[in-house]
Amino acid sequence: QSALTQPRSVSGSPGQSVTISCTGTSSDVGGYNYVSWYQQHPGKAPKGMIYDVIKRPSGVPDRFSGSKSGNTASLTISGLQAEDEADYYCCSYAGGYTWVFGGGTKVTVL
């Protein structure tokens, strides 16, 4: 199973919005509404920010939103804050018991 494709990095100034794309195929992202997004700060475990494409776990700010169109999912961070600087990974169900991850995107707050 090939990894999902994410940009290596995105950046924005505080208060701006950034969007991270996650491109897969009809066998993963496009085939199921089970895309999740994880935030990972250095030395820390991944933290779930979005699941089932658009749902936010309790405690996650509503500045974080997810969407999907065809084989591409996206995570948008609105009102960017310094603490949002981290690595972000997308993850998609791919059938059976298979899940596939993106390569990760480093978000830099300028």
Add this chain to the structure above:
Amino acid sequence: EVQLVESGGGLVQPGGSLRLSCAASGFTFSSSTIHWVRQAPGKGLEHVSAVSSDGGTTYYANSVKGRFTISRDNSKNTLYLQMGSLRAEDMAIYYCARLMFGDWGQGTLVTVSS
């Protein structure tokens, strides 16, 4: 509150074996598919293995197939990963996770070195 607590990591020589455990609480363990995901130093996340709620169905990434065995004990709410024939490229932090719900443990570090 969902909790997943991994243990069992450590230093092992190439070719050696290690068994990881993941103690779960805060949800109905026996109803959940559970996964092992690893992250090599400075690298991204890799889905390594999964086991169905009843333990009857398993999945392995090609990179570990034939060397790793996933299992679970629903009476103890615990997940296991038996790792054998370890290689340098298996060195990573290993996380147990409920990927369908976005729940992860804090991870346990496996170091493979002579």
